[in-house]
Amino acid sequence: MQLVILGFPGSGKTSLFRCLTGKEEPPGASRKPAPGILAWNGVYFQVVDTPPILSESSSGKLMALARNADALILTIDSTMDVYLQLDSLLKLLDDNRITVEKPKAIVEIEKRATGGVTIIGDLINATTQDVISLLREYNIYHAIVRIQGKATLDDIEDAIFGSYAYKPAVVMLTKVDLLDGNTLKSMAEKLMESTSLPVHLFTSTQCSSLRVEEIASYIFKELDLIKVYTRNPKTGEVEKRPIVIKRGAKVIDVARKIHSDLYKNFKYARIWSPRLVFSPQKVGRDFQLEDGDIIEIVA
Ligand SMILES: Nc1nc2c(ncn2[C@@H]2O[C@H](COP(=O)(O)OP(=O)(O)OP(=O)(O)O)[C@@H](O)[C@H]2O)c(=O)[nH]1
Ligand SMILES: [Mg+2]
Structure with missing residues (x-):
């Protein structure tokens, strides 16, 4: 950071x-x-x-x-x-x-040589055809438009001049x-x-x-980031330095971030958190993490 x-x-x-x-x-x-x-x-x-x-x-x-x-x-x-x-x-x-x-939408326009216009993501108050017409005004006929969040036609037009x-x-x-x-x-x-x-x-x-x-x-x-602290299954020690990861990340995302072996051989994880009814709680790969969670991965 x-x-x-x-x-x-x-x-x-x-x-x-x-x-x-x-x-x-x-x-x-x-x-x-x-x-x-x-x-x-x-x-x-x-x-x-x-x-x-x-x-x-x-x-x-x-x-x-x-x-x-x-x-x-x-x-x-x-x-x-x-x-x-x-x-x-x-x-x-x-x-x-x-x-x-914080922008409501992040739009990236990748110009291409062929293939027409592809839109990946959501538009508000605009149709695919509106976007195609807008891009044409700027002589863009082939492009991939990637949208995170929901974009208006204005957001798309802004992105033509380079993304923010x-x-x-x-x-x-x-x-x-x-x-x-x-x-x-x-x-x-x-x-x-x-x-x-x-x-x-x-x-x-x-x-x-x-x-x-x-x-x-x-x-x-x-930045939609959370801190997750890992616990060593052998010593029970909790790492002082957290893993910083996007909000919404799952247990398996943390496993992947630590080591590919943990990801490949993942069995289950245990989570310690005051938000849980009891800790540790045994969870599967798709359990969603929150800020401050302590996680022990068993592989
Ligand atoms: N009284 C007072 N003086 C301050 C304070 N902070 C900075 N100064 C004084 O203001 C002057 C500039 O402070 P710096 O921290 O060097 O400012 P800067 O933005 O790094 O300056 P440049 O690197 O030249 O752009 C120094 O003489 C500081 O002593 C403050 O909180 N109170
Ligand atoms: Mg200075």
Whole structure:
């Protein structure tokens, strides 16, 4: 899991990075991306501190970093115009086809040489014929259109220009120690109203007040990920580092992820969880896992 910190010059990226990872970076303006580690419930996030965004035209490398990240932290300096910063950051991301809003549909259009148009997935308020006509307007006659979720004709048209990458993001309002209580309160309230992203307050002098749990669990929720802990059948020991897997995953998916032998020779599994009436419960390959489950696979 990789988290990239993005923000304008001096907005507090490195101070936040230091707090999240405990890693010292040289003071002054950052010139290169720098990685550090943040551990949360046994999940290791790689946090990347970055050089500042200076202009739209020079931000190509930063946008490539953002595109490769799993999630973003946007630092907004509370002593400067916060809306201008947030709007500019979101616009820059959008111009680079990165969205921080969870899309209702992910559409991919793979152009082909022959074969006509094939649609895999669901449309809303549109027919296959509508899609074929739309693609024709852009001189696309052969393509596979893959839809996750449910796509409108607008979603399809958007995808013709390249697909959006979705990166969950949290806003970090920084240097809040420099504002008086009332100013900060009204600023934070207004900012929270104006964006659907979670807003956190940060001051480098109070690192311990950073709500890492909220940030990490938000990212997991938005990415539809859960943590599953494996138990060693011989020693009864539970691994501290979880297996991170998509929500909805089954026992057999975890077996496959651990080792192909466990997958091939799978017999049954035992699950420990407070959500079960009794633990452990013996389950089969299609048992659906939930966040925090402890699993022992017998093969
Ligand atoms: N009072 C106060 N000053 C802060 C805080 N966070 C950062 N600063 C100061 O703001 C300046 C910039 O902080 P950095 O963390 O280096 O900001 P940055 O975004 O990494 O800066 P660049 O790498 O140049 O883009 C430094 O002088 C910090 O000491 C804070 O929470 N409170
Ligand atoms: Mg820096």
